Each structure stands twice: as structure tokens, then as C-alpha cells.
Amino acid sequence: MKKFLKVLLILIVIVIVIVGILAAIAPKTILVQRSTTIKGSKSAVFAQMTHFKNWPNWSPWYEMDTAVQMTYFGNDGEVGSGYHWVGDPKKSGEGEITNQNLNGDSMQFSLKFIKPFKSEATGYLVATDSGGMTNATWIFIMDNSFPHSIFSSIFSMDKMLGKDFEHGLDKMKQYVESHPEPVAENTAPAIQDTKYPMHIYAGIRKSMKWDELSAFFQESYSKIGQAAGSSVNGPAAAIYYKWDTDNQSTDVAAVMPVANEVTATGIVPIRVESSKALMAVHKGGYASEGAVHDALMSKVKEMGKKQHLVVEEYIKGPGQEKDSTKWITNIYYLYQ
Incomplete structure (x- = not known):
């Protein structure tokens, strides 16, 4: 025991x-x-x-x-x-x-x-x-x-x-x-038929998946800004050459408008010629731009025209304002 x-x-x-x-x-x-x-x-x-x-x-x-x-x-x-x-x-x-x-x-x-x-x-x-x-x-x-x-x-x-x-x-x-968000008629974006002026950009172009865009833009704008310096004469922008919904991928260039061509490793001069364009202003975060793009695409088709480039100008973004509801983006659909 x-x-x-x-x-x-x-x-x-x-x-x-x-x-x-x-x-x-x-x-x-x-x-x-x-x-x-x-x-x-x-x-x-x-x-x-x-x-x-x-x-x-x-x-x-x-x-x-x-x-x-x-x-x-x-x-x-x-x-x-x-x-x-x-x-x-x-x-x-x-x-x-x-x-x-x-x-x-x-x-x-x-x-x-x-x-x-x-x-x-x-x-x-x-x-x-x-x-x-x-x-x-x-x-x-x-x-x-x-x-x-x-x-x-x-x-x-x-x-x-x-x-x-x-x-x-x-x-x-x-x-x-x-369950996409419905867009009420009274919130449809105002679309202007305008002329997109010729731009000379310093840019970095790449094909990638959608979920890589945020990191790509952050890194690219930092590089371009350092290389271009005081030559930058307008807001940062993105030029979309292709948007593949099926594969969730895109061919895009992160760009900054410059007074003179900038040459640096990985950065190329990009010239966008003057073009007719439809333009709308989006206010809010980038994830909610879909309704504006849909409206612009529908208008281009309604006019019987062919879109050849999409340009987003970031007038106010995360670098200037933390509250995404206050961000402002000018969206251009250049057409022929």
C-alpha cells in the first residue's frame, strides 16, 4: 500500500x-x-x-x-x-x-x-x-x-x-x-466627351495578376519619382493596355507625366498621342471604380467606337489622404 x-x-x-x-x-x-x-x-x-x-x-x-x-x-x-x-x-x-x-x-x-x-x-x-x-x-x-x-x-x-x-x-x-452592388440611376457617373492631350510619361510597364497591382504601383511610383525628380509635371497615372477578366490579369504601366524624357534602369519613356476620349471622375477607393468603368465602356459601345487605351489619373490618393472615401481619380477611355 x-x-x-x-x-x-x-x-x-x-x-x-x-x-x-x-x-x-x-x-x-x-x-x-x-x-x-x-x-x-x-x-x-x-x-x-x-x-x-x-x-x-x-x-x-x-x-x-x-x-x-x-x-x-x-x-x-x-x-x-x-x-x-x-x-x-x-x-x-x-x-x-x-x-x-x-x-x-x-x-x-x-x-x-x-x-x-x-x-x-x-x-x-x-x-x-x-x-x-x-x-x-x-x-x-x-x-x-x-x-x-x-x-x-x-x-x-x-x-x-x-x-x-x-x-x-x-x-x-x-x-x-x-452579389455585385447595384448602381442606382441617380448615382451614375457624369461622362464628358473630351480630348485627351498628348502626354510624355516616364513609366514602368508590366503584365501581372490583379492582386499584384497594389505592390507594383507602390514600388514603381517610388522609382519613377526618384528618377524623374523635378521633371514631374502632373499627377501619377496608370495606363491600361489590356484588362483580362477571365484570367484576372492586366497589361499596365505605372507612369508620371514629365517635362523631359527620363531614362533610368527599368524606366522607359511612354508617349500617348492626343486622342478623343470619354472622361468621368471617380470619388472613393479604387475597389469601387467598377461602376464608372462599366458606364464608360457602355458609352463607348453605344457610340460605335473602339477603345484603345484606358488612363487613370490619381488626383488625390493614399499619398495625400488616408480616408479612401476622399480619393479622386480621373478616368479616361481613349477611343478611335
């Missing part, structure tokens, strides 16, 4: 030591983050994120427990809104989500678990313009103090939650891309 108690005591001590080691080496905070790029406007993506009544369109948690009961509160889409859920104790349990803060690009929300165990976490959903599309990010942050740290030392929360986040973002992507 004494031998048994001695062995038992040793086992208990070993367990305590193991628990202590696991608690000591476990991270103090759990952070899970996943992102995807969505072909849709920032406003469309952000509406799915900030309006809790839209969450059934994409949230993986609704698939886990289809019988869950939701009670919404507050003005959906505004700070203070949220919902309380009660579901199967073995699946979703009980808890509450509340919109804590909005800043135009992200929503911070609190996540409170009530049953089967009590716990709290903070989440963020972020939508940012990304080269004509929208980058959507889902972030989860939770305190990892004892005894939760023991569980997280054995099981990877990043893998467990990350898989759900990836599935949810993929569903959001599918929903937004299959």
Missing part, C-alpha cells in the same frame, strides 16, 4: 511539474489572423463585416449549429450593436458579440463566451483597398492565462480557429463576388 501511495505521489508531482512547464512556456496571448482578397468594393465587403445580420451569409459559426437562436440588439452596423446567441451546449453554447469600435476600415468587436465555459476575446474585421479589389482580414485576440494556457500548449489554436477563419473568408469572398 505504501509503495502504491509513493508511486501515486510521484505521478502527481510529475503531472504538476508538466502542468507548470506547459503554463510557463505557453504564450500569454493567443493571436489568430487570416486574410483574403475579394473582387468587390470595400463598401460591399465592409457591409458584410459590420452588419451582424449579414453574418449568416459567410460566418462558419452558423454552419456549426443551425438551430442556434439569435437575439439582435442596437442599430445594426453601428457601435453598440450586436447579438446574443443560445445554441446546442455541445456545439455553439451561449455567448454575445458586440460592436465596440468603427473607424472606416475596421470593426473591433468583443466576444463573450458564457456557456459551456466563460471566456472573453477581442476580434477585428478589416477591409482595405488592394489594387482594384478589397483585402479582407479577420483577427482574433484572447488572453491565454492559466488554465486556458494548458489547452493551448497541447492544441494549436491557430490551426483550429485559422481553419474556420479561412472558410469564413472564403464564403464572404464567394458571396460578395456573386
